[in-house]
Amino acid sequence: MTVQTKPNKVIVCEGNEAAARGVALARPDVVSVYPITPQSSLVEALSQMIADGELDAELINAEGEHSVLSSLQGACLAGARTYTATSAQGLAFMFEPYIRAPGLRLPMVLGIVTRDVLSPQCVWGGHQDAMLVRECGWIQMYCETVQEILDTNIMAYKVAEHPEVMLPVNVCHDGNYLSFGIARCELPEQGLVDDFLGPKSINWHVALDPERPMAVDPLTGGSNNPGPAMFVRYRMGQTESMGRALRVISEVHTDWGKRTGRHHAPLIEEYRMEGAQVALVTIGSMTGAAKDAVDAARDSGQAVGLVKVKTYRPFPAQAMTKALANVKAVGVVDRSVSFAWNGGPVYQDTLTALALAGQRLPIQSMIGGLAGADITQEHFERAIARVFGLAKGEGSTETHWMNEKD
Amino acid sequence: MGETNYLVVGSSHAALEAVHAIRMIDAKGSVALVTRDAHLPYSPTVLPYVVSGRSKPERVALRDEAYFKTMNVDFVRGATLVGIDAKNRTARFEGQPARKFDKLLLATGAQPIIPPIKGLDKVPFHVLRSLDDALGLRKAMGQAKRAVVLGAGLIGMHAAENLVEAGLAIGIVEMQGQVLPGYFDAKASGLIEKAFAAHKVTLKLGRKAQEIKSGAVVLDDGSELPFDLLLVSTGVKPELGYLEGSGVATERGILVDARMNTNVEGIFAAGDVAQAKLFQAEGTGVAGILPAAVEQGRIAGMAMAGDRALKPYPGHVSLNTYTFFGQQAISVGAGVAGPVPAGAETIERADAAKNAYLRLALKDNRLLGAVGINVSLDPGILWQLILRKVDLAPVMDRFQADPLAVGRVLMSRLWR
Amino acid sequence: MGKAFDSIVFHGKNCDGCGDCVTACVKAKGGSDALSSRIKILPDGAGGFELALCRQCGEAKCVMNCPSGALTKNGDSGVIDWADDKCVNCLLCTVGCAYGGITYEAQIGHVIKCDQCGGQPACVAACPHDALAFSTIAGIYNSYGDKEDMFAPGLSACQGCNSELLIRHTMRRIGPNAVVAAPPGCIPGMGTVGYNGKTGAKVPIFHPLLTNTSSMLAGIRRYYERQGRDVTVVALAGDGGTVDVGFQALSGAAERGEHILYICVDNEGYMNTGMQSSGSTNYGSWTSTTPVGPSLKGKRSDGKNLPMVMMMHNCAYVATASLSHMEDYYAKLDQALETSKNGFAYVHVYAPCPSGWRFHSSKTIDICRLGVETNFIPLWEFTPKGGLRFTLPTENPRPITDYLKAIGKYRHLEPAQIEHIQHLADERLSLLSKFVRDTGARPAAE
Numbered sequence A: 001m002t003v004q005t006k007p008n009k010v011i012v013c014e015g016n017e018a019a020a021r022g023v024a025l026a027r028p029d030v031v032s033v034y035p036i037t038p039q040s041s042l043v044e045a046l047s048q049m050i051a052d053g054e055l056d057a058e059l060i061n062a063e064g065e066h067s068v069l070s071s072l073q074g075a076c077l078a079g080a081r082t083y084t085a086t087s088a089q090g091l092a093f094m095f096e097p098y099i100r101a102p103g104l105r106l107p108m109v110l111g112i113v114t115r116d117v118l119s120p121q122c123v124w125g126g127h128q129d130a131m132l133v134r135e136c137g138w139i140q141m142y143c144e145t146v147q148e149i150l151d152t153n154i155m156a157y158k159v160a161e162h163p164e165v166m167l168p169v170n171v172c173h174d175g176n177y178l179s180f181g182i183a184r185c186e187l188p189e190q191g192l193v194d195d196f197l198g199p200k201s202i203n204w205h206v207a208l209d210p211e212r213p214m215a216v217d218p219l220t221g222g223s224n225n226p227g228p229a230m231f232v233r234y235r236m237g238q239t240e241s242m243g244r245a246l247r248v249i250s251e252v253h254t255d256w257g258k259r260t261g262r263h264h265a266p267l268i269e270e271y272r273m274e275g276a277q278v279a280l281v282t283i284g285s286m287t288g289a290a291k292d293a294v295d296a297a298r299d300s301g302q303a304v305g306l307v308k309v310k311t312y313r314p315f316p317a318q319a320m321t322k323a324l325a326n327v328k329a330v331g332v333v334d335r336s337v338s339f340a341w342n343g344g345p346v347y348q349d350t351l352t353a354l355a356l357a358g359q360r361l362p363i364q365s366m367i368g369g370l371a372g373a374d375i376t377q378e379h380f381e382r383a384i385a386r387v388f389g390l391a392k393g394e395g396s397t398e399t400h401w402m403n404e405k406d
Numbered sequence B: 001m002g003e004t005n006y007l008v009v010g011s012s013h014a015a016l017e018a019v020h021a022i023r024m025i026d027a028k029g030s031v032a033l034v035t036r037d038a039h040l041p042y043s044p045t046v047l048p049y050v051v052s053g054r055s056k057p058e059r060v061a062l063r064d065e066a067y068f069k070t071m072n073v074d075f076v077r078g079a080t081l082v083g084i085d086a087k088n089r090t091a092r093f094e095g096q097p098a099r100k101f102d103k104l105l106l107a108t109g110a111q112p113i114i115p116p117i118k119g120l121d122k123v124p125f126h127v128l129r130s131l132d133d134a135l136g137l138r139k140a141m142g143q144a145k146r147a148v149v150l151g152a153g154l155i156g157m158h159a160a161e162n163l164v165e166a167g168l169a170i171g172i173v174e175m176q177g178q179v180l181p182g183y184f185d186a187k188a189s190g191l192i193e194k195a196f197a198a199h200k201v202t203l204k205l206g207r208k209a210q211e212i213k214s215g216a217v218v219l220d221d222g223s224e225l226p227f228d229l230l231l232v233s234t235g236v237k238p239e240l241g242y243l244e245g246s247g248v249a250t251e252r253g254i255l256v257d258a259r260m261n262t263n264v265e266g267i268f269a270a271g272d273v274a275q276a277k278l279f280q281a282e283g284t285g286v287a288g289i290l291p292a293a294v295e296q297g298r299i300a301g302m303a304m305a306g307d308r309a310l311k312p313y314p315g316h317v318s319l320n321t322y323t324f325f326g327q328q329a330i331s332v333g334a335g336v337a338g339p340v341p342a343g344a345e346t347i348e349r350a351d352a353a354k355n356a357y358l359r360l361a362l363k364d365n366r367l368l369g370a371v372g373i374n375v376s377l378d379p380g381i382l383w384q385l386i387l388r389k390v391d392l393a394p395v396m397d398r399f400q401a402d403p404l405a406v407g408r409v410l411m412s413r414l415w416r
Numbered sequence C: 001m002g003k004a005f006d007s008i009v010f011h012g013k014n015c016d017g018c019g020d021c022v023t024a025c026v027k028a029k030g031g032s033d034a035l036s037s038r039i040k041i042l043p044d045g046a047g048g049f050e051l052a053l054c055r056q057c058g059e060a061k062c063v064m065n066c067p068s069g070a071l072t073k074n075g076d077s078g079v080i081d082w083a084d085d086k087c088v089n090c091l092l093c094t095v096g097c098a099y100g101g102i103t104y105e106a107q108i109g110h111v112i113k114c115d116q117c118g119g120q121p122a123c124v125a126a127c128p129h130d131a132l133a134f135s136t137i138a139g140i141y142n143s144y145g146d147k148e149d150m151f152a153p154g155l156s157a158c159q160g161c162n163s164e165l166l167i168r169h170t171m172r173r174i175g176p177n178a179v180v181a182a183p184p185g186c187i188p189g190m191g192t193v194g195y196n197g198k199t200g201a202k203v204p205i206f207h208p209l210l211t212n213t214s215s216m217l218a219g220i221r222r223y224y225e226r227q228g229r230d231v232t233v234v235a236l237a238g239d240g241g242t243v244d245v246g247f248q249a250l251s252g253a254a255e256r257g258e259h260i261l262y263i264c265v266d267n268e269g270y271m272n273t274g275m276q277s278s279g280s281t282n283y284g285s286w287t288s289t290t291p292v293g294p295s296l297k298g299k300r301s302d303g304k305n306l307p308m309v310m311m312m313h314n315c316a317y318v319a320t321a322s323l324s325h326m327e328d329y330y331a332k333l334d335q336a337l338e339t340s341k342n343g344f345a346y347v348h349v350y351a352p353c354p355s356g357w358r359f360h361s362s363k364t365i366d367i368c369r370l371g372v373e374t375n376f377i378p379l380w381e382f383t384p385k386g387g388l389r390f391t392l393p394t395e396n397p398r399p400i401t402d403y404l405k406a407i408g409k410y411r412h413l414e415p416a417q418i419e420h421i422q423h424l425a426d427e428r429l430s431l432l433s434k435f436v437r438d439t440g441a442r443p444a445a446e
């Protein structure tokens, strides 16, 4: 095993560049790009690296996101490691090829620089885009820091290409806060990454290769034998792999931690949950401010903890219910909206997980940070107060819109 | 005992076409072509030209050994079929082990009829059916001065011309009142007779040979024709000797259906040996001509190999072409040689200066037959017009005026 | 595999009986008058002409009837050879021939027949009216007939479908070192990509989305090039996935000059899903979404002429083709294949659809031909260097009604609509002709 021996090369960069550098270290064969705010600087960085000869990859300047992902799917079927990233409307336009990648079992990595979606017309951060595609069968991991973006992009390839997984992965990082936020970032050595990822094996299972001719994606299903059973087998295979991904993601994070000394929580991170009476659930970059609020509350003697969701798909239900086993109330903060019943998607998943585990406790959906709105430490302090109220049976569990009055 | 899927006896037109048709469908089944002849396959039709020297005997082969090798056909010469055991599917040969077969084709053709003329068995005479016959005749011709030909059918007439060209004095004896009866009417035959007469051939028409004495034929009017070479060409009969006890039904020839199958399933016959359907008359008959042997052989082969493209034999149409002293005679169909059938009309045109003669027989706006001497005609097209019963009503006047051009137009159109 | 042969073709409707062919034949064969011509042109009595000429039959009756071995089918040229020194003048060959192709000519003294002048028939060269042509299409069979068919037997295309014919020819030519994209439509619909775990092809084949054929192929090709492998990537796409919803991807790939061979099989509509109108559907056509009734009379706008649009992309190669002109198609396929190694090659094949256009399944190729002969579908090719050129003559077209009347989807057309379509065809031709004038003069090579 190659571990980091020399002191890390340290750079200061924005989240988009960190993503680009992480991806470049994973040595993709084909990169397809189309710009969109707030993703643009990410694909610019990659294009520049290719131009500079730093990254040896095919660059496809596609005419839109639909073709971006399509060209990568073609490349992937031929055996290429691929990359692109997008945001919001770009993702929406990409939706048609997007939804078939998991069914084709393509081990691709697609960055989502999260952004709220139209309408109203907006170009700022929010998780609405990534959340809208949460049921498509992609693995989704949300990053909290610039460093985590770089590391997770590398780990994402290992997860996606794992023979027990073979599913595409979204590495999500928040538009604006992370995409343009500049921070210190350690760059692992190329050799370490090469050794970590191992030899490529992209299309061992489905291929478009004259040396192994096969039909990819024949018509499958219908009501006649063997259609129904075959279709079910494909779908079950996908869900089973999703289940196995939880284990693989953890193993990959552990491995990465051993090699680099940087241990990111793979599924969820429990922050100051020991003895916590109440908890906040967060996702993405908001977690930083939330942790500050938890620290401040703990300092003032309030037993509050935090659970951050890193891996949202597959949803780590077990880890979540275990983390929340001893709290009296929970506030789940989402940066997006589910229109099903006026709450956030992470809230819904948490609620379902707890209900399934038989843990009945007050739980409130809190929605903040839409379309670039700030969720400050003060917002979280108010949120913590609310959750303590819920624990005491005070206040309503109606959805709380954190920026309603900002 | 040998075993063969397809056993074909004979090595002339009918047999060769059958082998070709079999191999079109079945590349694997074993095929044997067994003949009593010692030579590579050749056509009896070419023999007059062997006699005359125009065709070199070593250049008349219709197929060579390489062909049989490529086609994976076991070609056996010098084996005469002498018996068939239909039940055990076995054919017996003289000079060869017997063979079992799945399918058998009898394409043994015809042999000359030797008429029961007093004294004929006492003198040496010639016939013309095999290459050896032709070579024998050619040799004899070189040493002879005077020849008599018995029978003015095609074989006799061809041979007579050869003998004339070789410088012999010739007499032809024909029972009927004209040469080539059956193919030509008296007027057409008259033109042919004229050409022979011009070459100093003595034509004894309507006369019978009463007796053959050494050196002369005595006719029924008492006159004598001297010869030092005698050719008997009084007709042919199917070669059937080997059929005794086989259960294969015969009349004049072997009776076959429209797929050339005999009464015994799996045993076929084609060509001069077969008695098949007639196209322009009720009943069956022995065709005795090369194009019919080709057609029947092909159909037999297709039937034997189970070719689904097989179209049943439509029936025999009388056909012949005959060239004599640089002139051409063509005869196609019915109603042109013998009596005119009821309801038919005939059109005749003659051009004495050109020695030309044309006769058409028509019925219900369909062509029945045509005869032409020194007239350009496409016999193949006329044959098709008869077989397809092409309605000539829309073009009748033009057809009668110019059967060549209008026939071509009609077939060109049908083809497209 | 047997061999196929070149042959002289007669287009009777073009013949005016001028006799130039006869004169040329007599001259070539050293005869003295028309009687010695091997080709005979005959007035049919109704103003037209018919032909008597040796067809060089495969199973030639003249050969079978020859008792002297003088006639043989030449294994190389397919010509029925006649050997003077073996012929005995018995005329039995003329009994076999049903076409007046071998005839006895008294003044010559033996039978005469066409020998195709050793592959350069004088009659064809002399014909001033395109009534005679020398078809060398057999060369396709000889070159590719024993190459493997890349599709399984028993694809379930509609009876008379020319897409199946096209894809079988195309992939037989291209061979196994290829990846085929068959976006949803008739081509996968007939089972090429397969059903429930089974495939209809012997090459790697897949369903792209209706929308992304070009982009997926681009990705595949880019990766193989990166690997140093020359894998041909081929689209066998319908017009819906090309002209309409797949157009953006197509246009992008063309603009980037992706190394793709894109074949659009244009049946003017969504025929696989029940004959709905597409952007390629021609004006006036009945389709299930441009129906005919008291208020509507078929499609109200003109079809998009995609090959011209692709030409404006300055693709490395653009061509139109029709299966009535197979040699033309093969020539274009060859060029497209070659060009696609370094650039974007686009071939637009017009594919009349018996099911969707309402004509008898036996008429498909006739309709293809009518499309070409009426100039409704001019056949041309374009390269940036060579410009635009017609690959078949466009002079003396047949009236557009010959085409329209043969097709059920135009049955309802009113005179004004027919006039509109004729006008459309004329305009299109005149525009193309301008391109031919202005670009076709470019030197073919640098």
Ligand SMILES: Cc1cc2nc3c(=O)[nH]c(=O)nc-3n(C[C@H](O)[C@H](O)[C@H](O)COP(=O)(O)OP(=O)(O)OC[C@H]3O[C@@H](n4cnc5c(N)ncnc54)[C@H](O)[C@@H]3O)c2cc1C
Pocket: B009, B010, B011, B012, B013, B014, B015, B034, B035, B036, B037, B043, B044, B045, B046, B047, B048, B079, B080, B081, B082, B107, B108, B109, B110, B128, B129, B154, B155, B158, B239, B242, B270, B271, B272, B273, B288, B289, B290, B291, B293, B319, B320, B321, B322, C090, C092
């Ligand atoms: C001199 C002459 C001129 C002719 N001219 C013309 C003409 O101008 N036009 C025309 O249409 N027809 C003509 N014919 C007739 C024509 O040749 C025959 O119709 C044709 O050859 C019949 O072909 P076939 O295959 O049926 O039989 P054949 O050609 O008679 O062949 C029979 C074959 O069977 C073989 N055979 C016979 N018996 C046996 C046996 N027991 N065992 C094994 N093999 C056997 C023979 O050796 C021979 O190979 C002429 C015939 C002759 C003799």
